Amino acid sequence: MWRCPLGLLLLLSLAGHVALGARQGRMRRELAPGLHLRGIRDAGGRYCQEQDLCCRGRADDCALPYLGAICYCDLFCNRTVSDCCPDFWDFCLGVPPPFPPIQGCMHGGRIYPVLGTYWDNCNRCWQAGNHSAFWGMTLDEGIRYRLGTIRPSSLVMNMHEIYTVLNPGEVLPTAFEASEKWPNLIHEPLDQGNCAGSWAFSTAAVASDRVSIHSLGHMTPVLSPQNLLSCDTHQQQGCRGGRLDGAWWFLRRRGVVSDHCYPFSGRERDEAGPAPPCMMHSRAMGRGKRQATARCPNSHVNNNDIYQVTPVYRLGSNDKEIMKELMENGPVQALMEVHEDFFLYKGGIYSHTPVSLGRPERYRRHGTHSVKITGWGEETLPDGRTLKYWTAANSWGPAWGERGHFRIVRGVNECDIESFVLGVWGRVGMEDMGHH
The missing domain is CATH 3.90.70.10 (Cysteine proteinases)
Incomplete structure (x- = not known):
């Protein structure tokens, strides 16, 4: 039985821990592991869209804070090792993202990928998780x-x-x-x-x-x-x-x-x-x-x-x-x-x-x-x-x-x-x- 704490509690259990900190110049960006390869997938985050960012080529200023890391809305992000913001593909390129989205929970206008417990002022007390039976299945399937x-x-x-x-x-x-x-x-x-x-x-x-x-x-x-x-x-x-x-x-x-x-x-x-x-x-x-x-x-x-x-x-x-x-x-x-x-x-x-x-x-x-x-x-x-x-x-x-x-x-x-x-x-x- 759940005990709902006072106030708002948001427990995030990210699939893969990433803490890149603030952007540290071009070399840091080139060496950074792909956000999505590390399991940080924020299915509903409207980053590029909310800031109306879509930059051509490589623009290191075309960046936003992203769950303790940095994501980009420029074309350079779309490489083998990707550090694109989650809505870059559909907002900037008009195509589906190349990874299966992990759904999350909205808090303060942002959607967090959650494999833990989600509390919204204790209104919705239910726990989300990733079920192995559904691995590899799209929502449509x-x-x-x-x-x-x-x-x-x-x-x-x-x-x-x-x-x-x-x-x-x-x-x-x-x-x-x-x-x-x-x-x-x-x-x-x-x-x-x-x-x-x-x-x-x-x-x-x-x-x-x-x-x-x-x-x-x-x-x-x-x-x-x-x-x-x-x-x-x-x-x-x-x-x-x-x-x-x-x-x-x-x-x-x-x-x-x-x-x-x-x-x-x-x-x-x-x-x-x-x-x-x-x-x-x-x-x-x-x-x-x-x-x-x-x-x-x-x-x-x-x-x-x-x-x-x-x-x-x-x-x-x-x-x-x-x-x-x-x-x-x-x-x-x-x-x-x-x-x-x-x-x-x-x-x-x-x-x-x-x-x-x-x-x-x-x-x-x-x-x-x-x-x-x-x-x-x-x-x-x-x-x-x-x-x-x-x-x-x-x-x-x-x-x-x-x-x-x-x-x-x-x-x-x-x-x-x-x-x-x-x-x-x-x-x-x-x-x-x-x-x-």
Whole structure:
């Protein structure tokens, strides 16, 4: 849990320590190591632009203080060993910078590259870090390969909401976590890898928990995202994206097996060829229940039980209604917009920090994702204000965020997370309560 110090604290952990000091003449400049080779990359710093500097040839006065060093806005800086200011390429030359930008945090009109903790008057207390899973990936590739939920059509977005009524005088707890109310029934986050299949992963994650809760723990499957990715092909695109309404329709009408039975094949983004074929089908066996017509694709597992859900329902976007539903019936699924800084989240209470305002469009891409909300809480800030948050599970593996989870500001529709929230019931009959 973060303790926010009084005033403003900015912790910088630079990737590579550089302290060149003030400019020390031409020889010093010629011998200086390249700023960007030493890991000082200030993705959003508007140095040349703010001073309106762009000098021809070599002009040692065309320089600005830069994070304890000096950077230049003249053409001479653009050499093999570069000491250019970070916006030299796009502002002076009109081309993208030749190194992958490291996003940072804005403070006092300047953006700092941060691999540490960022505090902005204690309003935004979350920690950024560089995740090895994303090394070598551009922002565009992150949006294309790590998300994968298609924004619902207007017809689905206008889906009738089920309003949860709080009883007169009913007070919800200030903190709640599904795993504490239902121990051993709430499953850990999976990892979608470079498969744009969050539509399948978040659906399977919420369904797994709810089948476990609604069967009172008699069934505790980790449901198979691969079953959805490979077999739910009607207007769905597998690892290239899909729709939540289609995923829930498939879980209701066809059902899926467990992840042990039908494990994730982990197709990578650069793997050519067709998507893996569907290896599991089911048939009706009366009373709406279905059974598998194929063995598990995994030869080590024989249990090919089919799990189904009831029709999905949409919650109102009031945070109290979402909280009551979560506390009574289990984790819910939420749509959210992922911005560039979310990839760097390491811990704390996330809210989108517009570090890339004023940057070219390619640094401000965002896309639609879906996640599992598992609980909520609140923290008191030093000035006495209360910061309310949701806890949620992502599908980027346990190394991302807080062991695969994250916290995000609650009650203000941060990143659209309260705009489209879904719940469902596991389809559980009396016969399911005994032999699983």
